[in-house]
Amino acid sequence: MHISNLFCVLISFIFLACNSNQKHPGAVVTGHPEATKIGIKVLEEGGNAVDASIAVQLALAVCFPSAGNLGGGGFMVARMHDGSSYALDFRETAPKRSTTNMYLDQNENIIDSLSTYGPLAVGVPGTIDGIFEAHNKFGKISIDTLFNHAIRLALKGFEITERQANAFNYYQEDFEKFNPNNSYLQALNWQKGDTLRQIDLGKTLTIIRNKGRKGFYEGEIANNIVSTIENQGILSLSDLKEYKSKWRDPITLEFKNYKLISMPPPSSGGIALSQLLIKIFNFSLEDIEHNSTEYIHLLSELEKRVYADRSQHLGDNDFYDVPIHRLLNKKYNQQRASTINFRQATPSDSISAGLFNLNESEETTHFSITDSFGNAVAVTTTLNTSYGSKIFVNNSGFLLNNEMDDFSAKPGSPNTYGLIGSQANSIEPGKRMLSSMTPSILEKNDNLFLVLGSPGGSTIITSVFQTILNVILFDMNIQHAVDNKRFHHQWKPEYIYIEKNLASDSIIKSLQNMGHYIKERNSIGHVNAIIYDKNTISIGVDKRGDNSGEILNN
Numbered sequence: 001m002h003i004s005n006l007f008c009v010l011i012s013f014i015f016l017a018c019n020s021n022q023k024h025p026g027a028v029v030t031g032h033p034e035a036t037k038i039g040i041k042v043l044e045e046g047g048n049a050v051d052a053s054i055a056v057q058l059a060l061a062v063c064f065p066s067a068g069n070l071g072g073g074g075f076m077v078a079r080m081h082d083g084s085s086y087a088l089d090f091r092e093t094a095p096k097r098s099t100t101n102m103y104l105d106q107n108e109n110i111i112d113s114l115s116t117y118g119p120l121a122v123g124v125p126g127t128i129d130g131i132f133e134a135h136n137k138f139g140k141i142s143i144d145t146l147f148n149h150a151i152r153l154a155l156k157g158f159e160i161t162e163r164q165a166n167a168f169n170y171y172q173e174d175f176e177k178f179n180p181n182n183s184y185l186q187a188l189n190w191q192k193g194d195t196l197r198q199i200d201l202g203k204t205l206t207i208i209r210n211k212g213r214k215g216f217y218e219g220e221i222a223n224n225i226v227s228t229i230e231n232q233g234i235l236s237l238s239d240l241k242e243y244k245s246k247w248r249d250p251i252t253l254e255f256k257n258y259k260l261i262s263m264p265p266p267s268s269g270g271i272a273l274s275q276l277l278i279k280i281f282n283f284s285l286e287d288i289e290h291n292s293t294e295y296i297h298l299l300s301e302l303e304k305r306v307y308a309d310r311s312q313h314l315g316d317n318d319f320y321d322v323p324i325h326r327l328l329n330k331k332y333n334q335q336r337a338s339t340i341n342f343r344q345a346t347p348s349d350s351i352s353a354g355l356f357n358l359n360e361s362e363e364t365t366h367f368s369i370t371d372s373f374g375n376a377v378a379v380t381t382t383l384n385t386s387y388g389s390k391i392f393v394n395n396s397g398f399l400l401n402n403e404m405d406d407f408s409a410k411p412g413s414p415n416t417y418g419l420i421g422s423q424a425n426s427i428e429p430g431k432r433m434l435s436s437m438t439p440s441i442l443e444k445n446d447n448l449f450l451v452l453g454s455p456g457g458s459t460i461i462t463s464v465f466q467t468i469l470n471v472i473l474f475d476m477n478i479q480h481a482v483d484n485k486r487f488h489h490q491w492k493p494e495y496i497y498i499e500k501n502l503a504s505d506s507i508i509k510s511l512q513n514m515g516h517y518i519k520e521r522n523s524i525g526h527v528n529a530i531i532y533d534k535n536t537i538s539i540g541v542d543k544r545g546d547n548s549g550e551i552l553n554n
């Protein structure tokens, strides 16, 4: 070998070795300060990012009861230090006794609130199975230690935030209505700084710690779940016993010098985010100004086309053949992007989902964690809307989800997020309802770069998309990228939802002149993110909520 070639090989080797040993101090960014503290403690005790994610998830079930949960489900995307990636699906399933038309009356009209409030809204919870599955595969420290942090928090109590005090008071009526004999957060005028102690929840966590997965899906807790909703509910003991979380192949997309790793179906997140990224980098973006008329128009038009596909083609791939490869095909996305008119909004009614030959083959919570071993975990979990079905399991201290509303109760009829669906997302026993949750990890030049995700129902995908663009297109630091105002289009209804103070009156006027309809929203998404750039770690903590983050000090 020529000496100069040898030199190049040597330099590349040193470069690769340095990269694989990239120093990662580790960080935790979650929806609540108590959960962040516990995540950092686990990392300090020598746990890895998956251990910390389990402890955080259990802590959030205690300190963030509107979304953190034992009675719901979620998704985890992980990239381990060796570059391997994983997606764990612990999404709820439809109970065996569910039927396609279960939310329709005799005239086939949707019965109001049945899929969002009360016993029939509840899907089979997946969180606890997901926790044990993740721990079996990657856990480094004992599961008991991870549970003990949350047990202590439940029994000792914690001081609630102002936002929580307001929400506890706001939902009193609902809690009373759905739990007439079982008080939950009731009969109090909650104030910021009040201590919330949860003795029943502490006992439940102790039972699960001692008995493992079975402690939740069989025996006393399972009986309590079923008996709480037995009068009108359809969830059975065998639904619980047979629940299984699943490892899935993540959606991956290489673009520019980045690689996206995100959640596959039953989430729409990974596919929709990939479609948006493929489409946007089809355009020359050098001169586009952040949050200008042109930018808001372009993203809204892309989003309409992507959400039209979502409504037609996405559902649980175990039940419906989702055309994943077609949806991610570069030419297909470029062709759909090419129908954008740069002077005029395309009316949503004239956009439909892409045609394929199909026979061919505001409450959720997101946390991002990295560790000093180089592992990264992005987890989004949910009860669906705030406090889920509002049903509090007798003697067990936790709430049940209302995830059934994420199914399409009737083709073309909107769910609580205004999303419409089709047969791909119709209700079938054992099927998982389509999600928008988008826990995601981005590599840059083959190295760990960005870990992020968000709550926000249908706006999750567009919040994650805009945060990524803020970083990679507009060079913002991560906190600025998270703070920046967001907007959202989901094809139907035909609105661009814009956060207050994002756009000047003149931008709004020019968008309206192009044929867009605008609605203002107080807040869109809560993005919690960690970034490694130029060998420096930084965190982006979304101030739209009680989110908190910390970098490990080592």
Ligand code: DON
Residues within 6 Å of the ligand: 362, 363, 364, 382, 383, 384, 385, 403, 406, 434, 435, 436, 437, 454, 455, 456, 457, 458, 460
């Ligand atoms: O899975 C989904 O897409 C929804 N159940 C998420 C709900 C949500 O993000 C509510 N948060 N604000």
